[in-house]
Amino acid sequence: MIKGRHLTALGIASVASLALAGCATSAPADSDEKIELSMLVNVTPNLTEEYWNDLVAPFEKEHDNIDVVIQNPGAEGVHAAVPRLLAAGDAPDIVQSMAPTTEIAPELVDLSEYDWATSGPLAEQYTIDGKHYMAGIGVQLQSLFFYNKTAFAEAGITGTPTTVDELTEALGKLKTAGWTPVQTGGDWMTSHTLQTLGLPSIITEYPDWFQEMSAGELTFGDTYKQAVDTYAEWVAEGYIPKEALGIKYPDAEQAFLSGKTAVYSMGSWFAGTQANAADSADIGVFRAPAFDAGSQPSMGANIASPYSIMKSSEHQDAAADLIEYLVTDQDAVSSQLAVDGNFRDGYEYEMTPLGEELLAIVAETPADAYTPTGNGYGERTLPSEYSNELNTQTQALIGGTSAQEMLDAMDAWFLANAS
Structure with a gap:
């Protein structure tokens, strides 16, 4: 589950200067250049390192020049690891499970040019100054x-x-x-x-x-x-x-x-x-x-498995191709939804009767009826x-x-x- 932890202002301030490094040169995923993409992910009893490696394996097979390296943040978790890695100059290319806030947005790539980011689940709710800094696979209902x-x-x-x-x-x-x-x-x-x-x-x-x-x-x-x-x-x-x-x-x-x-x-x-x-x-x-x-x-909801690209990444185009696969491929999305009990209209998986009841709630909830809970996300924060x-x-x-x-x-x- 996604918990409402946020990067501290001090953590962001300590790495703000790194954002100026901005968009480094980036090779597309279909080039011949050998690319290593690092992805910092939430590792849980359900979302094991083995699961993540299996999830990206079909993408790697289609792009034999790309090696996706799964990073486990360990006990400190993704949110605590990101400012530490940025400060050390060792930030991952992609971060999973970190909902964008106004504090972290300067460190992230604007994904607004990609249809799969702007039209995905809860996309509008997570915008900051009209920009899309993440793409997710579905929703976690709260209410x-x-x-x-x-x-x-x-x-x-x-x-x-x-x-x-x-x-x-x-x-x-x-x-x-x-x-x-x-x-x-x-x-x-x-x-x-x-x-x-x-x-x-x-x-x-x-x-x-x-x-x-x-x-x-x-x-x-x-x-x-x-x-x-x-x-x-x-x-x-x-x-x-x-x-x-x-x-x-x-x-x-x-x-x-x-x-x-x-x-x-x-x-x-x-x-x-x-x-x-x-x-x-x-x-x-x-x-x-x-x-x-x-x-x-309204229906309280969080985005399920948000993916963002760090602005310090040298392989932003390849990272975007990987995220597109993770949030649109039928098998990849359905797998991620099933493993952590999340939902997305149009992406079904083998469900219990209870899961089917929840999917029906998702199907009947208008896109503009979702609301943050807790401290909020995007521009709607407390x-x-x-x-x-x-x-x-x-x-x-x-x-x-x-x-x-x-x-x-x-x-x-x-x-x-x-x-």
Whole structure:
């Protein structure tokens, strides 16, 4: 999954001078020149080095003058490795899994001349000053509630909620039927549930919420009040157990998978987890409902596997050819979608029933209905450390802080941090 970590201003400043090196001479992929392309990638239990090498092997076979070298960032991760490598003058040609921000954009090649970059998934949402600095393979949906179908049936719930009021009513029925209504936990999960509850409707009402919050033109207290009040109600009614704060992410995931809880807010990558589980409850999914009946809430989403070219690369044309292959080739895209539980309309792979439900959500979501979550991306970003502060204050809400106290604390934080 893509987590909301960002390059620090200090890290970028330390390498800003290297951007002036700019566009070095670049041989196209179909030339006779022997080219070594380095690609820094996210390595996980699913995305192993072996997987990455197998993924680029067909491209190398078609371009026998190119050797793609997979770089593993190790424990520090891609985002931490990039400024270090730039400062050392050893930057890769291509970086995978690093969403462009205004801080890193000066170090990246503008890909706006390529149709495969400008027309790809979430392409417009990730632009900076109208320029395209990345191309991705699909989307990771964020604004989702997974649910235990057995629990819903036992509680007499016959349809999935389409409004927040319907969801709250369903949670009450689940509690009465003896179920733990909401599965959440400590770590970053706590505020994920709040964002799933509130952000889709907030963005529908305030499309420029990220920019206006950063500029101090809107307040958290006004825009998030309905969501925070509802979340506090869920805590007070016992729909969110107070002991959830002591639950780690893997344990929360396993508790829901094994059928111990009823509703779980998580990103679409959970479908990949469920597909690989030895045993799983009967699980479905619905998009985050709207506060107002009849309105279509936005859908929080991140780009899946963004690829960017470093401006310091001496082989930019060849790098562009490789990225084009990775984000358009049917087999390459489908493989990447499947391995990490991501989705793209028109690129199907063998899916579980849960995966098919998610693909249907992707197919029915207009391209302009997606929104960032957390600190944001592209030009829609919030002050650094917003995600951490929101998580801290949401955990305080579970621990006994009132809704108004949380809203006041977040307003004070934005007052101190917004530009």
